[in-house]
Amino acid sequence: xxxxxxPEKLLSVFKGAPVELKCNYSYSGSPELFWYVQYSRQRLQxxxxxxxxxxxxxxxxxxxxxxxSFHLKKPFAQEEDSAMYYCAPLGATGTxxxxxxxxxxxxxxx
Amino acid sequence: EAGVVQSPRYKIIEKKQPVAFWxxxxxxxxxxxxxxxxxxxxPELLIRYENEEAVDDSQLPKDRFSAERxxxxxxxxxxxxxxxxxxxxxxxxxxxxxxGLNEQFFGPGTRLTVL
Numbered sequence: 001x002x003x004x005x006x007p008e009k010l011l012s013v014f015k016g017a018p019v020e021l022k023c024n025y026s027y028s029g030s031p032e033l034f035w036y037v038q039y040s041r042q043r044l045q046x047x048x049x050x051x052x053x054x055x056x057x058x059x060x061x062x063x064x065x066x067x068x069s070f071h072l073k074k075p076f077a078q079e080e081d082s083a084m085y086y087c088a089p090l091g092a093t094g095t096x097x098x099x100x101x102x103x104x105x106x107x108x109x110x
Numbered sequence: 111e112a113g114v115v116q117s118p119r120y121k122i123i124e125k126k127q128p129v130a131f132w133x134x135x136x137x138x139x140x141x142x143x144x145x146x147x148x149x150x151x152x153p154e155l156l157i158r159y160e161n162e163e164a165v166d167d168s169q170l171p172k173d174r175f176s177a178e179r180x181x182x183x184x185x186x187x188x189x190x191x192x193x194x195x196x197x198x199x200x201x202x203x204x205x206x207x208x209x210g211l212n213e214q215f216f217g218p219g220t221r222l223t224v225l
Contacts, residue, residue, distance in 0.1 A: 009150075032212060043113070044153070044201070044216040086152050090212055097166060098214065100152030 002027050006087055006101035013077050014109050021072040021104045023087030031089035033063055033070040036100070038084040047072075047085070057081070077108045114217035116202050122223045128190035131220045135183070135204030142179060143214065144187050145201040153201050159185065189222075197224045 003026040013019050025031065033050040048056040050063040050070060061072045070087060084103050091097040115134040123129050135142050140161050145153035156175065158166040161182035170177065174193070179185040189196055199221050203214040 004152075034212075043218055044203075046213045049213070088152075097155060097158070098153075100154070102150070102152050 002089070002091075002099050004087055004089060004099050004101040006085075006104050008104045009102070010105045010107065012107040012109060015079055016076050019074050019077045019081070019106065019108075021085050021087075021106065023070045023072065023101060025068050025070065025087070025089045027068070027089050027091075027099075029091075030065075031091060033061070034088045034090060034098070035059070035061055035070075035072050036086045036088055038086070040083070044086070077106075079108045079110060082106055082108045114202055114204055114215055116200075116217035116220055118220055119218060120221050120223075122225065123192055124225050125194055126191040128188065129192050129222060130186055130188045131200050131202075131222075133185045133187070133202030133217060135185075135202070136206075136215055139204035139206045139215070140182070141205045141207055142185050143201075143203040143205075144177060144185070145203065147199040147201055147219070149198070156187070192222075192224045194224050197222055 005024045007022055035047040036044050037047040038044045048054055059072055059074045061070055063070050084105050086103045087101040088098045114136055117132050121129055142159040144156040146156050147153045155169055157164055157170045157177050159179045162179050175189055177187045199219040201219045202217040205214045
């Protein structure tokens with residue numbers, strides 16, 4: 001069965017500290033991996049996708065196919081990073097079916 | 111660009127009443143999705159449209175839920191009759207899927223409360 005696990009419901013870090021939001025997936029085939037973010041009172045929006053290998057707002061995510069993980073990392077957290085983060089694998093090409101994780105709420109403390 | 115538009119933003123009804131949600135996707139986006147998001151959970155897909163065709167409705171509880179996208183643009187999701195457990199946020203999203211980007215753009219959601 002296809003499954004996404006985000007083990008931490010809440011992650012609190014101090015400003016300037018490194019942050020890692022964990023995501024493990026169980027998925028047939030080779031899914032495309034995404035991270036979506038929802039800031040307070042805003043819409044759910046794309047943060048980054050693994051295929052782009054980009055850094056967005058200082059965040060990066062490495063796909064580890066051996067461990068089936070796609071952890072989101074940032075070396076120095078900022079207060080404006082406080083938000084809800086969802087890991088979302090996308091099914092095989094053509095199905096366009098996301099399965100969202102339960103989400104991790106990141107709180108960056110001053 | 112207004113983005114994905116949903117209405118109403120909030121709806122409070124009594125159980126057994128019908129309710130409908132409306133979504134207008136981003137212009138030119140041929141794919142439209144309806145998601146259900148319960149408190150403390152991630153969004154769960156209810157139905158996906160490619161133009162006017164429902165290509166994935168396997169998660170839609172068809173005894174009480176229905177959806178349509180008659181002209182392949184805006185869409186309506188209906189619940190009849192509503193139950194207490196239907197209280198949730200209903201999200202609409204759209205994507206163009208051109209160039210293999212696969213990014214979904216979400217609306218603000220409709221928060222439904224069933225009393």
